[in-house]
Every structure is written in structure tokens, then in C-alpha cells.
Amino acid sequence: MASPSPRALVIVLVLSLLAFSAPAANSLACTTQKLTDSGIYSTCLDLPALGSTLHYSYNAANSSAAVAFITSLPESRGWVSWALNPTGTGMVGCQALIAFKDASTGAMAVKTYNVSSYGSVEESKISFEVWDMAAESATDGTMRIYAKIKVPGDASKLNQVWQVGPSVTDGVPDKHDFAVANLVAKGTLNLVSGQTSSTSGDSGLQKKNIHGILNVVSWGILFPFGIIIARYLRVFPSADPTWFYLHVFCQFSAYVIGSAGWGSGLSLGGKSEGIIYSSHRNLGIAIFCMSTIQMFALLVRPKKDHKYRFYWNIYHHGFGYSIIIIGIVNVFKGYDILRPAEKWKSRYITTIAALVGFALLLEVVTWMVVLKRGSYKSTRPSYDGSCDGQSRQDSLAL
Ligand SMILES: *[C@@H]1O[C@H](CO)[C@@H](O)[C@H](O)[C@H]1NC(C)=O
Ligand SMILES: *[C@@H]1O[C@H](CO)[C@@H](O)[C@H](O)[C@H]1NC(C)=O
Secondary structure, three states: OOOOOOHHHHHHHHHHHHHHHOOOOOOOOOHHHHHOOOHHOOOEOOOOOOOEEEEEEEEEEOOOOOOOOEEEEOOOOOOOEEOOOOOOOOOOEEEEEEEEEEEOOOOEEEEEEEOOOOOOEEOOOOOOOOOEEEEEEOOEEEEEEEEEEOOOOOOOOOOEEEEEEEEEEEOOOOOOOOOOOOOOEEEEOOOOOOEEEEOHHHHHHHHHHHHHHHHHHHHHHHHHHHHHHHHHOOOOHHHOOOOHHHHHHHHHHHHHHHHHHHHHHHHHHOOOOOOOOOHHHHHHHHHHHHHHHHHHOOOOOOOOOOOOOHHHHHHHHHHHHHHHHHHHHHHHHHHHHHOHHHHHHHHHHHHHHOOOOHHHHHHHHHHHOOOOOOOOOOOOOOOOOOOOHHHOOOOOOO
16 A cells, blocks of 8 residues: 555645634524524524524514524423513513423423512513413424514513523423523514624623633644644654654644633633632643643653653653543533534534544554554554654654
């Protein structure tokens, strides 16, 4: 078998990464949703949290509106809710429609709630007229609430609140989670112009998104990618010493971007009152410390034939692989806290799966190259001081 050129491998890797992580065209997710009765809704909006959307049409003549609220639910035995709050911006005062599966009939039911405190909620009449209420658990995994309402007050300035909860006990919706996405799931709704905005923490949410992007790109993608370069490219003599500089470049960029992400995380943590995501925070600190030590690894790297090089390799590789694992775990913890639209998490999963797939492929290819050259002297993985290629031809171990 002809050995594939390392340059081609890098190009394939980079292209596929771009393909997987490039954001889709900037269209509203809600426009692709299929509704049973789609004809009656003239407008749709992507709500800024919990991956939810609102379809509606407003009839100014008698100030009534038809609304369809769509969201995905973490647990099928949970509840979903859409509410207007005529008296405030938060949960208290909400006139809510809450839908969940009725335990006795197994069918989806939607009920109204006058939420007067942060305690448990009780079914009750609400302050505006509602009719044609229906709920549906759609085949695409979303839950939907349909209703027609007599709009209370100024239709261009409504306070809406939406929410999802994990469970229902004896017909009463249990508390929802207190992740960032749950807490920011509210905003003003303008039924006349068709706009929505977040009332609280809009800029806070933006900071959290930036924090997320920096850390996903650095620890979650670049860092593992740099390790793949180091592990596989150096099998090819022609890639020496290019792989080394690519590896250093990748890890150093990951470190710089990751440090910015880490700093933004500390600042968010400092501003977050009452809610502390301690394991996310502690893992973040561990990653930052370990990667800082990794950066110094470059400075204290013993020469290839130095007797301590063996130990240096063990430490450098051990730290490197630990950072990948902790980094990816922490990225997923971050997704659970921020709960961006589901597609971001699935794109990340696809990217990681692609990286793993390439790593496995390269594992096979490099093994074939090594075996073909007939160098069985050392078996992989070994710590034979292979960090600067010169002796690659003799010792191909990684
Ligand atoms: C408002 O008008 C629409 C369409 O003409 C009608 O379906 C709806 O029932 C009316 N709403 C109220 C509150 O009268
Ligand atoms: C909702 O609850 C509040 C506080 O208990 C009460 O003042 C209000 O009248 C209730 N609204 C309706 C429509 O029952």
C-alpha cells in the first residue's frame, strides 16, 4: 500500500472539521417546523432559550391571537409551559398554560395556572380568556401547546415566559431546573411587529455564549486535534519536523483561546449570584492548571537520548490525554448548564465523533506503515523519546 501523504491527511482532517462545525445558514429554526395547522400562524419566532419556538398570528380587530409554542423536553414524563405575565417579568404573576401527559389517560393535556408564588403551582383560572387549547407530543420529539387567547393589554409589549420541567407528581408539575437557560427563558413579545427579546441578562447570555464558543473551540476541538497531529503524523518521515511545529502551534493556540475562555468563565462565576456550578468550575480550573504546566513542558524538555526523557514523555502524554478527557467532559457540562439549541450540542458530538473516527483510521494507517517498514523493535505505545523525529526511520513507535 502506498503511504498516504501526511499533508493530505491534515487537509482532510481540517476540511472535515470545518464541514462539521460550520454553523448552518442563519435562518430561523422555526420556519422548518411542520405544524398540523400551520396555515393559521402567520409568523414564527425562535425564542432565545431552551430551544423553543413560538408560532402565532395576531388579529388586531378583536385583539385575539392564535399561538403554538414548541419546545423539546428533556424527559418525556415532564411538562412544558408558555405564559404571559401581565403584572411583571418573572415567574410570579404568570398566567401559564402548562402541558404534560395525563397519567391516567396517557394523552397530552393542557391546563391553566395562575402562578402567584415560587412554591408549587395549582391549576386555576387565568386572567385572560383562552380557548381551543390543545397539546401534542410530536413524532420529532417536540412538545407543543396550541391555544387561542384574548390578548391582555398592549399586544406590542407583552411579557412572555416559557419553561420546561423534568417531572409531574400526582398531576402537579414539579420544579424546573435552575440552569442558565431555564432562568433566562423570558422576554418581551411584540405580537404586532413580530419580535421577541430577552428582558434580563441579554448581554449576560451573550457573554455565556462567547465563553462557550471559546472553550468548545479550544479545549473541545483544537486540543484533541493537536494531539492527533502529534500522535499520527510523526510516523511519516516526510512530516518531520512539520508535525512538531503544527502540534506546538495547535496546542499553543488552543491554550491562548482556552485561557480567554477560562478567564471569561471566572468572571461569569464571580457575577453569578446564588448559583454556583462547582464541578464545571473545578474541572475548568484543573484543565487550566494542567495545560499551563504543559506549556512549560516545552521549555524543560530533555534531549531525546537523555535518561529523563522517558519520564518526561510519560508526564507529557499523561497530562495531554487527561486534558482531552477532562476538557470534553467539561464541554458537555457546559452544554448542560447553558442549554443552547440542541443542534449545537449535536454538532459538537458529530465533530468529536469525526475526530475519533479519524484517530481510529490513522491508528490503522500508521500501524500499517510501521509494520510495512518491518520495524517491530518497539511496540506502540511506548515512550522511547520520539518527540523529535530524527530517528523515526529506526524507531517508529509513537
Ligand atoms: C376574533 O376574530 C377571529 C377571526 O375573525 C375569531 O376566530 C375569534 O374567535 C375572535 N376572537 C374573539 C375573542 O372574539
Ligand atoms: C391569581 O392569584 C393572585 C394572587 O393570589 C390573585 O390576586 C388573582 O386574583 C388571581 N387571578 C385569577 C385570575 O384568579
